[in-house]
Amino acid sequence: MGTIVLVSGSPSATARPGIVVTHTETALRAAGHTVTTVRVRDLPTVALLAEDHRDPRIGAALAAVQAADGLVVISPVYRAAYSGLVKSLLDLLPSGALAGTAVLPLATGGTQGHLVALDFVLRPLLFAMGATRVLPGHFVPDRMITPEDEGGVETGTILPLAAAALTDVLISFTDSLRRPRTTHTTATLTG
């Protein structure tokens, strides 16, 4: 059982990516993992956007990400890319911070057409950050998510077919946690 950090780029408590976050938290906890969710919108955004590492809440969020066995990055697709909010937190991680961490990118978007943002924008970002174990990732179209406003709580439903697909993705993600982290050896390649 591992420690998993979810980075949520959901813009508001009841938005669709927030429902994917809740669903993912519940499923991973049920499987026995320790789950911490970093809701980027709840961080002191001025310090975040101005890249102020000294802020204690931002420091705690970054430490949690770096200590995790697995990381799930959940972003809405805005302007055919990850949201600026998600990017602003990832910008603060030191280079190589994600080496060896299993990383699962998840995205939500208005139409199936936004699916490509996952492979063309979000995964390349994670690779550029030095992540070595990025899973294929998964896209949940907005129409598969039904938000319900219950006093600002992230509740809502993912339609059964989409929920089942997400569960499959989470199972392969947790399977990948069981594999040991890649360790660097000093062995040299010989002919």
Place this chain on the structure above:
Amino acid sequence: MKRTLAVVSAGLSVPSSTRLLADRLTTATVEALRERGVEVSVEVVELREHARDLADNLVTGFPNEALRHSVDTVTGADALIAVTPVFAASYSGLFKTFFDVLDKDALTAKPTLLGATAGTARHSLVLEHAMRPLFAYLRAVVAPTAVFAASEDWGGDEALADRVRRAGTDLADLVAARPPATRPDPFADPVPFETLLHGA
């Protein structure tokens, strides 16, 4: 008619190489426009100063007065120069957040010049792989020349100066070939008071 040029810089430090590149691109564009007989006024938007406003916009869904002014400046401008520092082979989160909150039609058909700054030349293709797709999605008319400046390019490097000049010429050609932008007048088409009273 005098044109307007909006300059968006996402530099964080003071002084910032991002702002420096933005200023060089601005000077080159203004000169190239003057050669074409076009007078232009420049308005600079420093995104660093809008960190709180952008944060508020994400929560409330609309820009406050300070951010509204910058959003209107960019939306109503005849041309845009947008410059970001490079983080993780892409634009910064601050830069992206501004274009996330900007109306998706705000840049349609707007002549736009792109720039990026970084410590090394390693990520110079960020212009082609991250910046251009973003502005293509927003349907901006992006100048063929975009400018990347690494730390080593500063300090009398002629190659950078040439590229900046070429970029300014590209943008000036795009602006000069177009009629002046029409700025939306918020008072042109008011909702009748009677309709407001009916709660429509």
